[in-house]
Amino acid sequence: MGSLAAGGEDAYSDIDVEWIVPDARFTVCLAQVGTLLHQVQPVAEVRVDPDFLHSDRRRLLFVRFEQVSLFWRLDLSVRARSVADEVDYDQGNPAARAREEEWSRPASALANAVGAVKAAARHRTGDAQGLVDRGFARIGEADSATGAWPDDIERLVRAAARRDPQLASLARRVAALAHEHLDHDGRGDRR
Numbered sequence: 001m002g003s004l005a006a007g008g009e010d011a012y013s014d015i016d017v018e019w020i021v022p023d024a025r026f027t028v029c030l031a032q033v034g035t036l037l038h039q040v041q042p043v044a045e046v047r048v049d050p051d052f053l054h055s056d057r058r059r060l061l062f063v064r065f066e067q068v069s070l071f072w073r074l075d076l077s078v079r080a081r082s083v084a085d086e087v088d089y090d091q092g093n094p095a096a097r098a099r100e101e102e103w104s105r106p107a108s109a110l111a112n113a114v115g116a117v118k119a120a121a122r123h124r125t126g127d128a129q130g131l132v133d134r135g136f137a138r139i140g141e142a143d144s145a146t147g148a149w150p151d152d153i154e155r156l157v158r159a160a161a162r163r164d165p166q167l168a169s170l171a172r173r174v175a176a177l178a179h180e181h182l183d184h185d186g187r188g189d190r191r
Contacts, residue, residue: 010122011071012071012117012118012121012122013071013072014071014072014073014074014075015072015073015074015075016075016077017074017075017076017077018077018079019076019077019078019079020079020080020081020084021078021079021080021081022080022081023057023080023081023082026056026057026078026080029078030059030078033046033061033063033076033078034046037063037065037074041065041066041067041068042065042066042067043063043064043065043066044064044065044066045063045064046061046062046063046064047061047062047064047103047104047107047108047111048060048061048062048098048103049061049062050097050098050102050103050108051090051091051096051097051098052090052096052097053096053097053098053102053103054095054096054097054098055089055090055093055096056080056090056096057079057080057082057083057089057090058077058078058079058080058083058089058090058096059077059078060075060076060077060078061074061075061076061077061078062074062075062076062111063075063076070114070173070174070177071114071117071118071177073111073114104164104167105138105139105140105163106139106160106161106163106164106167107160107164107167108135108138109135109136109138109139109156109157109159109160110135110157110160110167110170110171110174112131112132112134112135112138112156113131113132113135113153113156113157113160113174113178114174114177115127115131116128116131116132116135116145116149116152116153116156116178117149117153117174117177117178117181117182119131120149120181120182121181121182125147128145128149129145129147132144132145132149132152132153132156133145135156135160136156136159139159139160139163141156141159143155143156143159149178149182150175150178150179150182150183153174153175153178153182154175154178154179157171157172157174157175158171158175
């Protein structure tokens, strides 16, 4: 699944993995994910997609590893075998969704910022604009993309860190990533 499996990966590609587990072991497998992944590479953070936080047979985990490029996040889809072929299982199910206080809007905005760096570096300006705009909206910030990507992303990550100061270090890394990959003209073209 994803660009690596399809052979269309580039330096900005994340890692998509699907893990099908026995229904009876679904909860146990979820509880062991961090430990198992840490054996491969130390894990910095595991976030759960809020759309599936309470799903009884599906989770989408976003894993950020220590000392690994922010581009190379692991998107780990965990499904019980009984719904392995049901692509839309619990999609749009309000009972499966996280409550407002169960997920971090600022952390999600930072993920949007990383996605915007990727999109701008790939010259997908419409995607970059959408990611930046949704990131600002997610944290209630009355701002929007201008197309000066390093500046747009820096404003977004600063706003996210103001709302959750514990994210300040990660926000600085995301801003540095934007400047590293998008300076000098802001579109991903180096002069």
